Amino acid sequence: MNKQWEIVGNEGFRFFGKMNASISHEVKNILAIINEISGLLEDLTSVVEKGVPIEPERLKALAGKIQQQVRRADGIVRNMNTFAHTVDEAKKTVDVGEILAFMATLSGRLASMRGVEVQVTLSEHPVTITTNPFLLENIIWLSLDFAMGLANEEKTVRLIPEADEGGAIIRFTGLKAIPADQASRFPADGENALIQALGGKIALDQDIREIILCLPETHEQ
């Protein structure tokens, strides 16, 4: 295996692990909430047994809260399943806007932990490319991770897909002035190996304070 693909492989494992850890943390929180609500229902039953009446509305509200958490877990597990199946096809025609929206959702908790919001500004027409979806998600995550660390005072990183002659451009905006020591760290070996595997280009533009990914319309690996 050559060096570039070894890096791509290692980055992929790291990315998969990071997302899975975040998802499992969120699911564990949901289980903890359901555990507390069911515990409260048990407590209320003991209270009723001691002769203190409980309003049926109170019980209905608690049942509603459990259903709400089940819906939340269902959404998370659905995203986890979509993410797991990204590796099924090494080449696929994808809507870049949809992938960005998915990545914004998938990394929502990680962004929130850093006090950052991730927004996607969709273009009027879908921007499609034929590429390796997992590698694309990986490079989007690495770029987003770096961008979140440089988010300006608005604390909102915007992902903007644009059609470009012969492919697509993804812009990561909402960055503050980039300190020289940080600028020299991006793109690092991981980003370079991934963008090379995707046949694209990556740049950190310090003048306009953006990360820019250029991706070809079709890439033969």
Next chain:
Amino acid sequence: MRILLIDDEAELVSTLAERLSIRGIDADWVCSGKDALKKIEGASYDIAVVDIKMPKIGGIQLKRMMAEKNPGMKFIFMTGHGSEADFRAGSEEAGADYYLVKPVDIEELMTKMKEVLEK
């Protein structure tokens, strides 16, 4: 015994607070480190039960900030994150009086709160 519960999952801490109050414990709750620091300005608590992973101010940092303002306060950490061994080591390093892994067992929490105060 007066308890402050701190976790960014509002549903979790509000329900836990209600369960503690059914058991005769005076429990307040907040959803961020910032609100916790505000809360201890106006009231005193014996124990803070703190989620270790929270946005902006994490549990370990919050513990240090709260302990500076209220040196007598005891701390119990809780988390749904990572391995129990890693969490235990991290909690001990941060000077927590006890640690809990989510989902929390309320009877264990009750027992440990009493033990922590008797220490």
